[in-house]
Amino acid sequence: MFDDIRPYRDDEVVAVIKKLINQQGLQASIASLKMPRLYQALPQLACKIVKWSLKFRVKKFHNIEQIQIEVAKYLHHLIKNSTAGFNYSGIENFDTTKPALFISNHRDIVLDVALVNLALHKSGINTVEAAVGDNLLHQPWVADLMRINKSFIVKRNEENKRAMLNASKQLSAYIHDTVANRKQNIWIAQREGRAKDGVDKTNSALISMLLLNKDKQMPMADYLAELNIVPVSISYEFDPCDIDKAIELAEKEATGSYQKHEDEDLKSITQGLVGQKGQVHLQFCQPIQGDFANSKAIAAAIDKEIISNYKLYDSNLVAYAKLNHQDTDSTVLEKLNKRMENLTTEQQHWLLTMYANPVSAKQQLPL
Structure with missing residues (x-):
C-alpha cells in the first residue's frame, strides 16, 4: 500500500547503496562539488574517482x-x-x-x-x-x-x-x-x-x-x-539563500512569475x-x-x-527598523548592506522584508 512512497528498510540498504554507487548523475554531482576543476577538465576521470571513493566509504553501511x-x-x-x-x-x-x-x-x-x-x-x-x-x-x-x-x-x-x-x-x-x-x-x-x-x-x-x-x-x-x-x-x-530569494521575489512582483x-x-x-x-x-x-x-x-x-x-535576532529587528525608517544598530545594518550591495532597489526591499516579516508576525499575534 505504501511501497512507492515509504523510506527503505534495513534489508534493502545494501542493494540500494550498490545501485547508487553506479549512478552517473550522483557521481557527477559529487565530482562537481568536491573536485570542480578536475571534473571540468576530465569529467570521466573525476566520476571514476568518486565511484571508487564511494565503494570504499560505504562498505560499512548495512x-x-x-x-x-x-x-x-x-x-x-x-x-x-x-x-x-x-x-x-x-x-x-x-x-x-x-x-x-x-x-x-x-x-x-x-x-x-x-x-x-x-x-x-x-x-x-x-x-x-x-x-x-x-x-x-x-x-x-x-x-x-x-x-x-x-x-x-x-x-x-x-x-x-x-x-x-x-x-x-x-x-x-x-x-x-x-x-x-x-x-x-x-x-x-x-x-x-x-x-x-x-x-x-x-x-x-x-x-x-x-x-x-x-x-x-x-x-x-x-x-x-x-x-x-x-x-x-x-x-x-x-x-545563506537570502540574495537568491530576494531576486526571485522581486522578479515575481515585477513579472508575475519566476x-x-x-x-x-x-x-x-x-x-x-x-x-x-x-x-x-x-x-x-x-x-x-x-x-x-x-x-x-x-x-x-x-x-x-x-x-x-x-527567536528574533538583530538581523530581524534591524531590517524591520530600516523598512520603517527607525533608528537602528549600525553594525548589523552594515552586514545587511554588505549582503545587498549588488542588488537592485526592489531586490534590496525584498531581502529586508524577508528578515522583517517575523517581527511583524509577532506584533500581529492575538493576545
Whole structure:
C-alpha cells in the first residue's frame, strides 16, 4: 500500500547503496562539488574517482541507523563550520515516550529537518521520517538517496485531480499509520516550498490532507491525540539563500512569475547547507490538542505556536527598523548592506522584508 512512497528498510540498504554507487548523475554531482576543476577538465576521470571513493566509504553501511549516525557526524561538522552556534529547547513541552508528528516552518530545503533530527538525536529520541516533495526528485537516484535516509515521498505532480486525491489519501493514511501504529516520529513542513518572504504560515490544505484518514465518527480531539502534532519553530540569524530569494521575489512582483534555472534546487540545497547562517535556534512547541472546528482552526493554532516561539535576532529587528525608517544598530545594518550591495532597489526591499516579516508576525499575534 505504501511501497512507492515509504523510506527503505534495513534489508534493502545494501542493494540500494550498490545501485547508487553506479549512478552517473550522483557521481557527477559529487565530482562537481568536491573536485570542480578536475571534473571540468576530465569529467570521466573525476566520476571514476568518486565511484571508487564511494565503494570504499560505504562498505560499512548495512542498515539505516548506521547511515543516520554518519549523517549526524557530518551535521556536527557542518554546524561548527557554517553557524555561530546552534541551540534548541522545548523538549520538555511534549511526551518524548510518544511518537509525534513534527510540523515546522520551512526556511531551508534540507537543513530544517536535519536540525530537528540532530536535536532529537542529542536528546536520545528516535529521529524522524521526513516528507520530501517529488518536485525535488527529478532523478530516480535522488529519490533513492532520500529514501535510504528515512524520507518518504509526497506526490505533487500527479496528472489529474483524481490522482492527486488518491495520492493525498495514501499520504494521510501513511502518516497516521506511521505515528499511531508503527510508533515512528514524522516531520513535515507547514507548507509546500520554503517561506522565502519570511512569512511562516501553515497551509490549511496540509491539515485537510492529514484529516482525510480520520473516520467521520471519530472526534477531532481523539484523532489529533493519535497524530500528536508538535509544532517546531526554526530561526536563522542569516539565510545563506537570502540574495537568491530576494531576486526571485522581486522578479515575481515585477513579472508575475519566476522560472527556475536548471539545477537551481541543488544549488539552493548546497548553499543552504554550507553557507554562513549566524546563530540558529530551534524550539519545540506545545502539542496541538483539543477540539477544533476545522483544518483552518488547527492551522491557526500551529501558526500561533511557531510565531510566538520564533527567536528574533538583530538581523530581524534591524531590517524591520530600516523598512520603517527607525533608528537602528549600525553594525548589523552594515552586514545587511554588505549582503545587498549588488542588488537592485526592489531586490534590496525584498531581502529586508524577508528578515522583517517575523517581527511583524509577532506584533500581529492575538493576545
